[in-house]
Each structure stands twice: as C-alpha cells, then as structure tokens.
Amino acid sequence: MDVKPVPAFYCCYLLRSTVRHSSLYVGSSPNPARRLAQHNGRVQGGAVRTSRASLRPWEMACIVAGFPSNIAALQFEWAWQNAHLTRHINPTERISFATTRTKTSAQTRKTTRRPGRPRTSLIDKLSNLHLLLRVPYFSKWPLEVRFFSEDVYRSWATWCGRVDSYIRPSIKVYFDPAQTVPQEQDFTSAQPVPRRRKADLIGKGGVEGVDPTYARFHGVFEKSQFLLDEGDNQRCSVCDESIDIHKHLFIICHTDDCQDICHVTCLADTSLKRAESALVVPETARCPSCGHDHKWVELMQQVTLRTRGIKEVQNLLGKRGKSTAAAAAEILETESENDDEQENGEGVLTLQDAVDDEPGLSGEEQEDNLSVASVASTDSLISLTPNVLGDADNSTQPGKLEIVIEDSEDDR
Incomplete structure (x- = not known):
C-alpha cells in the first residue's frame, strides 16, 4: 500500500x-x-x-x-x-x-416510483x-x-x-x-x-x-537540511530528550528565523493542555521558542512530507532562489x-x-x-x-x- x-x-x-x-x-x-x-x-x-x-x-x-x-x-x-x-x-x-x-409506462400502464433529489437553488x-x-x-x-x-x-x-x-x-x-x-x-x-x-x-x-x-514548505525543508546535518545531537525543546531523526517523528518550526525542533507527541500534548480542549488533536500549536502559532494540519503536512513524500521534497529543494509564488507556478506547470x-x-x-x-x-x-x-x-x-x-x-x-x-x- x-x-x-x-x-x-x-x-x-x-x-x-x-x-x-x-x-x-x-x-x-x-x-x-x-x-x-x-x-x-x-x-x-x-x-x-x-x-x-x-x-x-x-x-x-x-x-x-x-x-x-x-x-x-x-x-x-x-x-x-x-x-x-x-x-x-x-x-x-x-x-x-x-x-x-x-x-x-405507455404500454403496460404500470406506474413506478423512484426516489429523487430535491431541486435546489x-x-x-x-x-x-x-x-x-x-x-x-x-x-x-x-x-x-x-x-x-x-x-x-x-x-x-x-x-x-x-x-x-x-x-x-x-x-x-x-x-x-x-x-x-x-x-x-x-x-x-x-x-x-x-x-x-x-x-x-x-x-x-x-x-x-x-x-x-507544497511550495509554502520550501523554506522549512531548506532550513531542515542544515538542522538535520548535526545528526542525533538534536534535542526536543519540550521534553529535552534527544531526537533520533531516523526513528522519531518530529516537527521543525515554520518560522523562518526559528530553529526549534520537538517531538510530535510532546508538542501535541502541550498544545491540548494550553487550549484545555477535549479534541484528540490540537487545532493550532505554539512554538516553545518563538511563540508563534501554527496550524496543526500544516505541521502534519511537514511531518508526512518528510516521512512519505521523498519525491515532493526533492522537487521543492530543486527550486532554490525562487519565491514561493514562482516555485508554485513552476510546480503547477510541470x-x-x-x-x-x-x-x-x-x-x-x-x-x-x-x-x-x-x-x-x-x-x-x-x-x-x-x-x-x-x-x-x-x-x-x-x-x-x-x-x-x-x-x-x-x-x-x-x-x-x-x-x-x-x-x-x-x-x-
């Protein structure tokens, strides 16, 4: 699959x-x-x-x-x-x-009834x-x-x-x-x-x-190339435990000048507690370092792109030096x-x-x-x-x- x-x-x-x-x-x-x-x-x-x-x-x-x-x-x-x-x-x-x-029916004179959709305006x-x-x-x-x-x-x-x-x-x-x-x-x-x-x-x-x-994620993955070069020396900004970049699911902050990295579960737990919500997943998550709020669905797009979208990430990283709009237009064209x-x-x-x-x-x-x-x-x-x-x-x-x-x- x-x-x-x-x-x-x-x-x-x-x-x-x-x-x-x-x-x-x-x-x-x-x-x-x-x-x-x-x-x-x-x-x-x-x-x-x-x-x-x-x-x-x-x-x-x-x-x-x-x-x-x-x-x-x-x-x-x-x-x-x-x-x-x-x-x-x-x-x-x-x-x-x-x-x-x-x-x-004109031949048998039999009337049939079928359910139909209401006419809508x-x-x-x-x-x-x-x-x-x-x-x-x-x-x-x-x-x-x-x-x-x-x-x-x-x-x-x-x-x-x-x-x-x-x-x-x-x-x-x-x-x-x-x-x-x-x-x-x-x-x-x-x-x-x-x-x-x-x-x-x-x-x-x-x-x-x-x-x-995915052009809006170009900056995140370009930044992650440098952050992940350090290998397993990364630590979660929430629990302060080490992050295994090959086994753990982690999130990198979407803010351009922020280098925060943390476990998915750690950020989810803190976001749910802060919102005092009964939801299973948070709607937004606040970066522990820069304090900016990000949509949870966009953070999960980043995680699944890294783990399941190798071709998409390679395509993104090939658009160096281009604006988000220009990169998006080129992706659409190709x-x-x-x-x-x-x-x-x-x-x-x-x-x-x-x-x-x-x-x-x-x-x-x-x-x-x-x-x-x-x-x-x-x-x-x-x-x-x-x-x-x-x-x-x-x-x-x-x-x-x-x-x-x-x-x-x-x-x-």
Whole structure:
C-alpha cells in the first residue's frame, strides 16, 4: 500500500453557470483553477454534466478547503450534494428533503416510483453548507470557506443573519476576490495562463490565486537540511530528550528565523493542555521558542512530507532562489495530468457508498464505521510511529469493492 503525505491542498467547490444562475454543480479537486478550466472545456477533462455549451462558462462561486485528504473532501462533497440523505444532519434540522419521481409506462400502464433529489437553488446550497459546517462531525475539521463571487457572498451573509446558530469561530469564512484581472481572459479566470502569469496571480485572490502546491514548505525543508546535518545531537525543546531523526517523528518550526525542533507527541500534548480542549488533536500549536502559532494540519503536512513524500521534497529543494509564488507556478506547470481521473469523485468509490450498502447495522453504527474508515483512510492527523506504519503491510487485506464511475452531482 502506497501511503502518501497529507495533500498540499484539497477542496470542495460550488460551480454556477454564468449563463443560467440556477444551474449549480458541487465537486471536489486538489487544483480548483485547473478544474474550472476543465469544466469550461479549455483543458481536457471535466464532467459530463457541465459539458453543455449552453451553460458555459461556469464560475467557481466558493470553495471549502482544509481537508486532510481526498477521501475527507469526498465525504463532505457527498454530504453537500445529498443533504436530504446524509446522516450527518439531524432529521429535525434537515432543510432539504427527498422527493419521489413517478413514471407511467405507455404500454403496460404500470406506474413506478423512484426516489429523487430535491431541486435546489443557490440559497439551498448555501444553507446546507452552513448546516454542514455546524454539525459535530465536520465542525471539528480545520476548514475554511472562500467566496469568489460577490453576490454569492452577499447571499451567504444574508442567510447567516437569518439563522440563530453560528459556525465555530475557528472555521474562517471570507470574501477572496481576484485583485488583478487576468489578461486576455474572461472573468471566470478559467483560461490556462503561462507560468510567469501564474506566479503573478498566486496569492492575489480569486481561483487563480489559490496555491495548491507544497511550495509554502520550501523554506522549512531548506532550513531542515542544515538542522538535520548535526545528526542525533538534536534535542526536543519540550521534553529535552534527544531526537533520533531516523526513528522519531518530529516537527521543525515554520518560522523562518526559528530553529526549534520537538517531538510530535510532546508538542501535541502541550498544545491540548494550553487550549484545555477535549479534541484528540490540537487545532493550532505554539512554538516553545518563538511563540508563534501554527496550524496543526500544516505541521502534519511537514511531518508526512518528510516521512512519505521523498519525491515532493526533492522537487521543492530543486527550486532554490525562487519565491514561493514562482516555485508554485513552476510546480503547477510541470505537474502530471494523471490526477484528473481522481478528481471530483469520478472513478472513486466514496466511503458513504461503501457504508450504505453494509447490511445489519443501525444508522449510528454505520456513522461510526464511516468515521473510523475516514481516520484509517485519510492518514489521520495523529501521526503513527514508523513501526506501526510498517506493520500495516502484514495485515489481512479486505476484498475489493466494485467501483461505479459516475458524475458526482446532477446539473440543476
């Protein structure tokens, strides 16, 4: 089994047709700018249900980011698409409800009834997004919501003013418009741009401003080359015990001028005690030396990159003397296109599909299995020791599930 590092970026997104605003689409992707170009037919790929020329171009109205893996994003995507079915939403709080489709045969006069999805509008999608961000399962994730369309963000603000419940403060929601208008492109920012232009756009807001690469970790790994040259002379800044760089899991501070290094477990324990939280993993961690707070998910990205992403680290260290934006643009330019088939749930079996078909379990038991499967499949943010990871190869492998390839969302 090929265990990969925590992905550089993964998000769920809401598309809206600029021609017919009632046509919406929910999907997921590790590269929203390229995915938008695919949906608009400017790059090979995309989905059948966004391929109609009468609905193009599409715009990416908003994204939900911060997922630790593609499977975690698929879980949220499925729940967002199927808010009328997902068990994450309490039936008493459900906003969307299943419908029934009837069809009468002209020959036999027999009427058949099938479950159908409710027709949804923009406010329905936003209200269900607000609800999912409040449910116990998703509210504990380190998520953020970025809006790229001003009128969609106003609709979101209007809905937030109507409801009495609030999203957890650690989930950031903000308007992130493009600061510059791409040259020779329409306002959807879907047209692929040259590498130099990409470097100018990254970090400047909008879909093209999203950095979906590991480029932001370039300074950390460049610094770690010098720190780790000293071998086993490193000591944990929390417990003051020696650090075996070949066996122990450790974290190097992300602050440029800080050389702090400590065990993962030591920093996690002190962060949880400081926050007085009942969570299993902390949301943020404060460096014992420089006092700066860092997102725990980004620290785990660093750890898993060092232990599982040798090629990615080598690629990062090859970008010496370049800014983060320039390095990100170059990585995007040279990335393989083989990831397309894994995006947006196309060709991927979701965890919900597997759990729903499991007989003999109550709803709560299936919900627990889904949560356990998520932890096992998404490289949980609690890092395991190398011995535990090594023993995984000797475990009995379950039978393979049949994969059904289909679009992840219907076109409204």
